[in-house]
Amino acid sequence: MENKSLFKPGHTACAGCGQAIAARLVIDAAGSNTIVVNNTGCLEVFSTKYPESSWNVPWIHSLFENAAAVASGVESALIYLGKKEGINVIAQAGDGGTADIGIQALSGMWERGHDILSICYDNEAYENTGIQRSGLTPYGTNTTTSPPGKESIGNMRFKKPMPEIANAHGIPYVATASVAFFQDIQRKVKKAISIKGPKYLQIHVPCPLGWRHEPQLTSGVAKLAVETGLYPLIEYENGKLLAVRKIQPKPVEEYLKIQGRFKHLLNNPEAIRKIQEIADNNIEKYDLKIQS
Amino acid sequence: MREFLEGSQAVAKAVRLCKPGVISAYPITPQTHIVEELAQMVADGELNSQFVNVESEHSAASVVLGAVAAGVRAFTATSSQGLLYMAEVIFNIAGLRLPLVLTCANRAISAPINIWNDLQDSLSLRDSGWIQLYAENIQEAADLHLMAYRLGEDKSVMLPVMVCMDGYILTHGLEPVDIPEQEKVDKFLPPYKPLYKLDPNQPLTMGILADPDYYLETRFAVQETLNDVLKLIPKISEEFKSQFGRDYKDGLIEEYCTKGAQKVIVAMGSVCGTIKDTIDGLRAKEKKVGLLRIISYRPFPYAKVYEALKDVPQVAVLDKALSLGAYAPLVSEIKAAFFGKKKSPKVISSFVAGLGGRDITPESIKEILRRLTQREVNSEFIDLKPELLREEYGK
Amino acid sequence: MFGPLITKPGTSKNNKTGSWRAESKPKFLQKNCIACKMCALICPEGCIEGLEKNTYNCDYAFCKGCGSCAVICPKQDIEMVKEDKE
Numbered sequence: 001m002e003n004k005s006l007f008k009p010g011h012t013a014c015a016g017c018g019q020a021i022a023a024r025l026v027i028d029a030a031g032s033n034t035i036v037v038n039n040t041g042c043l044e045v046f047s048t049k050y051p052e053s054s055w056n057v058p059w060i061h062s063l064f065e066n067a068a069a070v071a072s073g074v075e076s077a078l079i080y081l082g083k084k085e086g087i088n089v090i091a092q093a094g095d096g097g098t099a100d101i102g103i104q105a106l107s108g109m110w111e112r113g114h115d116i117l118s119i120c121y122d123n124e125a126y127e128n129t130g131i132q133r134s135g136l137t138p139y140g141t142n143t144t145t146s147p148p149g150k151e152s153i154g155n156m157r158f159k160k161p162m163p164e165i166a167n168a169h170g171i172p173y174v175a176t177a178s179v180a181f182f183q184d185i186q187r188k189v190k191k192a193i194s195i196k197g198p199k200y201l202q203i204h205v206p207c208p209l210g211w212r213h214e215p216q217l218t219s220g221v222a223k224l225a226v227e228t229g230l231y232p233l234i235e236y237e238n239g240k241l242l243a244v245r246k247i248q249p250k251p252v253e254e255y256l257k258i259q260g261r262f263k264h265l266l267n268n269p270e271a272i273r274k275i276q277e278i279a280d281n282n283i284e285k286y287d288l289k290i291q292s
Numbered sequence: 293m294r295e296f297l298e299g300s301q302a303v304a305k306a307v308r309l310c311k312p313g314v315i316s317a318y319p320i321t322p323q324t325h326i327v328e329e330l331a332q333m334v335a336d337g338e339l340n341s342q343f344v345n346v347e348s349e350h351s352a353a354s355v356v357l358g359a360v361a362a363g364v365r366a367f368t369a370t371s372s373q374g375l376l377y378m379a380e381v382i383f384n385i386a387g388l389r390l391p392l393v394l395t396c397a398n399r400a401i402s403a404p405i406n407i408w409n410d411l412q413d414s415l416s417l418r419d420s421g422w423i424q425l426y427a428e429n430i431q432e433a434a435d436l437h438l439m440a441y442r443l444g445e446d447k448s449v450m451l452p453v454m455v456c457m458d459g460y461i462l463t464h465g466l467e468p469v470d471i472p473e474q475e476k477v478d479k480f481l482p483p484y485k486p487l488y489k490l491d492p493n494q495p496l497t498m499g500i501l502a503d504p505d506y507y508l509e510t511r512f513a514v515q516e517t518l519n520d521v522l523k524l525i526p527k528i529s530e531e532f533k534s535q536f537g538r539d540y541k542d543g544l545i546e547e548y549c550t551k552g553a554q555k556v557i558v559a560m561g562s563v564c565g566t567i568k569d570t571i572d573g574l575r576a577k578e579k580k581v582g583l584l585r586i587i588s589y590r591p592f593p594y595a596k597v598y599e600a601l602k603d604v605p606q607v608a609v610l611d612k613a614l615s616l617g618a619y620a621p622l623v624s625e626i627k628a629a630f631f632g633k634k635k636s637p638k639v640i641s642s643f644v645a646g647l648g649g650r651d652i653t654p655e656s657i658k659e660i661l662r663r664l665t666q667r668e669v670n671s672e673f674i675d676l677k678p679e680l681l682r683e684e685y686g687k
Numbered sequence: 688m689f690g691p692l693i694t695k696p697g698t699s700k701n702n703k704t705g706s707w708r709a710e711s712k713p714k715f716l717q718k719n720c721i722a723c724k725m726c727a728l729i730c731p732e733g734c735i736e737g738l739e740k741n742t743y744n745c746d747y748a749f750c751k752g753c754g755s756c757a758v759i760c761p762k763q764d765i766e767m768v769k770e771d772k773e
Contacts, residue, residue, distance in 0.1 A: 035490045072355050
């Protein structure tokens with residue numbers, strides 16, 4: 001049977017890669033009338049090593065931080081040609097390429113109001129370069145540049161609130177998604193591209209290598225992140241909270257104990273309490289709890 | 293049409309004639325007037341272009357990269373720090389084989405911060421694979437933009453071109469300039485026809501990962517292409533002359549009174565105007581002096597330089613930039629043109645002047661000629677002020 | 688002159704990542720399948736295809752053996768079995 005996906009197999013992602021799942025879901029939801037601009041990162045590296053490419057849509061990679069700016073150029077060119085109508089422009093990057101090195105170009109693109117969907121594949125570290133800490137690495141995570149030791153419990157900082165930053169720019173659509181819920185990703189992509197203007201979609205994608213879990217548990221790990229309240233699935237339209245995914249909250253320990261990157265916290269009740277506090281704050285802020 | 297124009301205005305009018313579809317730039321002195329003129333043209337409906345005000349030069353270069361990748365002619369301008377900030381993208385554009393024209397309003401590089409003219413900025417990116425052309429006056433600066441698009445978009449080239457014009461001296465100076473008519477420009481410069489572009493009807497992947505099995509050939513290809521550009525520039529200069537009447541000869545160098553000269557100065561950019569004036573005065577007094585002006589610094593016209601200077605006994609190279617810790621950028625190339633050759637000047641002396649906008653006067657030029665003797669000198673600074681120097685800090 | 692520059696779309700299919708499998712591979716029992724498409728959606732390689740019930744299978748030329756499909760199937764209709772390569 002001919003594979004109809006726009007993201008072909010034969011790429012060199014790790015077995016069980018969350019980003020590979022999400023990237024395919026995204027481009028299949030966006031459709032063939034899409035131009036993709038990709039920052040440097042796992043996705044770009046594993047899908048376009050010469051002479052092979054997994055992409056069945058026009059696709060360009062420039063540098064680590066400028067997908068949003070290159071996409072602005074593509075979108076402007078399409079407007080000049082009178083061809084923008086019906087062509088989607090996606091600028092995609094990992095968490096580093098979005099929240100750290102890429103945030104300037106992203107902020108500029110949002111502020112100028114380009115009709116571009118920006119996607120962040122959030123695997124919570126610089127996985128491609130060997131699991132280093134990024135601005136979206138959660139509290140307490142073991143990465144190679146935030147390793148736990150005598151003087152440290154691991155990453156001491158909290159996730160940069162990219163959805164809030166996106167909202168502060170006044171863009172018409174901001175949402176988070178998770179590779180645990182495939183149709184939700186596709187629905188949100190379709191919803192986003194139907195809206196004119198800058199859009200931001202942040203997708204939680206576990207990395208079996210960097211998070212240290214079995215490859216077949218990718219979806220399960222992502223689901224627990226949502227179910228503990230640590231990764232709220234939210235949807236904003238024009239700055240107003242439209243919908244959230246309600247949960248029956250599970251204790252964060254269930255999520256932490258199945259990943260090697262949090263193993264060192266399991267005998268540290270203070271750290272776990274802090275992480276539970278993050279989850280509880282999310283649950284309260286977004287009213288995530290299912291009311292019985 | 294002949295008008296009395298500020299350099300930036302002339303460049304903006306030349307760029308408008310080239311009909312770029314996307315313009316993106318970030319403010320930096322002394323380039324800013326160029327893009328301000330273009331912004332007004334767009335606002336007045338005189339130029340159909342998407343004008344994208346970006347948040348940094350890195351993004352300005354990225355926006356025009358994306359535009360050309362999508363098949364639309366684009367333009368940007370910058371100087372100094374801005375050029376260095378976008379340096380990563382500059383290399384990227386050449387490696388992606390995307391034609392583009394960028395105006396570099398040459399300005400000194402920080403630190404210390406200095407907004408006046410020298411050539412350090414563009415010369416610091418000479419390794420990037422861009423074609424680099426240096427204008428002597430405003431007319432040439434305007435004309436070079438037309439030729440630059442024609443050159444870069446040629447199917448055998450597909451490389452970006454940097455048109456360099458001295459900041460303030462040319463950007464803010466005023467000259468009578470002939471601005472060509474649109475119909476003539478359209479004949480000389482057809483619309484951009486990309487060899488490859490981002491188009492949902494014909495998907496392709498740009499910006500590959502090339503591992504050690506594939507990378508070497510990409511650089512070889514650019515090197516070979518730039519060698520071929522040395523043959524293409526004269527052809528385009530010839531076409532330009534037949535269309536617009538102005539003769540830039542081979543478009544690579546300009547020989548001014550070099551025939552029979554005992555001493556020749558080699559230089560680039562607007563200082564050549566001063567040098568020509570000085571030479572006129574000296575020639576009137578029977579002094580056998582001349583000027584070799586380099587127009588194309590990349591690709592460097594070694595063979596032309598050899599032919600022009602091989603019988604000249606003494607050559608002074610005036611560099612308005614440094615490669616700190618080594619020979620200056622222009623003299624390195626001049627010396628390389630002669631090494632191992634049968635004929636060569638007996639002396640190729642290196643002089644540095646004009647950094648940070650320090651004025652180069654006819655007196656400075658005469659000083660260079662005075663210091664050009666049988667004894668070869670290296671990186672001699674002209675008009676240096678020793679009173680500003682201390683061997684030890686704080687003394 | 689041009690060197691390696693542009694790649695044609697979908698050429699990754701020339702890279703048969705099925706050779707990555709070491710221990711196990713999925714066996715599609717095609718007995719209780721309800722065509723919910725979860726396996727096709729989750730496969731990181733995107734190499735699972737099917738139409739009606741009990742028609743889902745994967746392209747072993749690309750399957751890396753991650754086991755996600757077996758975990759996600761609501762009817763336990765996919766089993767991870769021992770890889771039978773030399």
